Amino acid sequence: SGGRWGVDLKHSGFDGIIFQGISEQPVYLIIDNGKAELRDASHLWGKNVLEVTQIIKNDLNEKFNVASIGEAGENLVKYAAIMNDLHRAAGRCGVGAVMGSKKLKAIAVRGAKKIPIAEPGKFQEISKKQFELLNESILAAGLTAYGTNLVLDMVNVCGGLPTRNWQTGVCPFADDINGEALSEKVFAKQTGCFACPIECGRISEIRNGPNTGKKGEGPEYETVGTFGSMCDIQDLEAITMAGYLCNDYGLDTISCGSTIAFAMECFEKGILKKDATGGMEIAFGDSEAMIALVHRIAKREGVGDLLAEGTRIMAQRLGNDSERFAMNVK
Numbered sequence: 001s002g003g004r005w006g007v008d009l010k011h012s013g014f015d016g017i018i019f020q021g022i023s024e025q026p027v028y029l030i031i032d033n034g035k036a037e038l039r040d041a042s043h044l045w046g047k048n049v050l051e052v053t054q055i056i057k058n059d060l061n062e063k064f065n066v067a068s069i070g071e072a073g074e075n076l077v078k079y080a081a082i083m084n085d086l087h088r089a090a091g092r093c094g095v096g097a098v099m100g101s102k103k104l105k106a107i108a109v110r111g112a113k114k115i116p117i118a119e120p121g122k123f124q125e126i127s128k129k130q131f132e133l134l135n136e137s138i139l140a141a142g143l144t145a146y147g148t149n150l151v152l153d154m155v156n157v158c159g160g161l162p163t164r165n166w167q168t169g170v171c172p173f174a175d176d177i178n179g180e181a182l183s184e185k186v187f188a189k190q191t192g193c194f195a196c197p198i199e200c201g202r203i204s205e206i207r208n209g210p211n212t213g214k215k216g217e218g219p220e221y222e223t224v225g226t227f228g229s230m231c232d233i234q235d236l237e238a239i240t241m242a243g244y245l246c247n248d249y250g251l252d253t254i255s256c257g258s259t260i261a262f263a264m265e266c267f268e269k270g271i272l273k274k275d276a277t278g279g280m281e282i283a284f285g286d287s288e289a290m291i292a293l294v295h296r297i298a299k300r301e302g303v304g305d306l307l308a309e310g311t312r313i314m315a316q317r318l319g320n321d322s323e324r325f326a327m328n329v330k
Contacts, residue, residue, distance in 0.1 A: 003193055004085060006194075011110075011111040012034065019104060023104065025040065027103060027104060028068075028105045028107065028108065029107045041106065049069075056106060064110045065085065068106035069104075072251045073096035079251065091254065165262055171228075171229035190203070201218075204217065216247060222253060224236075227239045227242040231284065234285070256294060258327050265284075293307060
């Protein structure tokens with residue numbers, strides 16, 4: 001995961017943490033300059049990442065950095081994420097669901113411990129060289145200017161941009177959702193992970209449509225690729241909002257967008273029917289349905305309970321040869 005939580009954990013005195021067993025009640029862990037303490041988290045359970053982070057900072061100190069799960073992790077969504085620095089995700093493989101299964105809501109860290117370096121002079125020499133190489137990189141300059149969504153045009157030209165659940169690899173409206181479009185429509189300012197000179201992160205704000213005024217970080221290329229071209233959605237504001245929701249609920253945007261795209265194709269082919277969706281239309285290009293499904297997945301409400309299992313299990317349950325176009329690996 002990006003951001004600076006890992007660095008703050010190191011400064012708190014630890015390289016890593018192993019949690020064994022399952023708590024009977026919700027708990028969160030505090031690590032403060034080498035001292036660790038589990039505390040009751042009943043008042044945090046049922047809340048999402050932004051609120052949990054603020055409550056913990058108010059209770060402890062603003063200098064604590066918080067990694068937490070949202071409702072998706074509590075509800076054991078198979079692709080729930082652990083979120084840190086509000087918008088950064090350990091997103092793949094459902095690690096947020098593992099935290100949820102242990103009734104572990106959050107980990108708050110703070111510390112000022114020095115990080116010893118065996119050969120400080122050599123370290124500085126190599127660091128300087130790497131920074132110089134980055135300063136000469138055209139790709140690094142592009143990432144600074146447009147963020148990771150710079151990649152969208154590159155893969156679209158190569159025929160590798162996931163579109164309509166990979167029915168094709170070329171998106172006809174790529175110019176409406178690429179890095180340049182993001183800069184024009186929702187970009188507010190740059191941000192970056194600890195000690196990184198590139199600053200490819202995007203702080204953004206929605207300035208048009210029903211979600212006007214919403215702010216956050218992102219979207220990254222993967223979020224645009226799955227909620228945008230993968231779902232055949234041209235509305236960058238809606239894509240950005242889907243990313244905000246995933247960050248707050250603690251959902252991996254790649255699996256979430258991909259699973260919704262799979263549901264859209266199943267609906268298109270008549271495999272997923274209205275009696276299973278509660279009468280909801282789940283059509284390619286429908287941004288309102290996409291956003292509604294993010295909420296339902298995180299809460300496991302209605303058809304969201306099925307989508308919360310991911311494409312592999314969905315295909316097993318739906319049958320009708322749907323595993324043929326269910327995008328998953330391993």
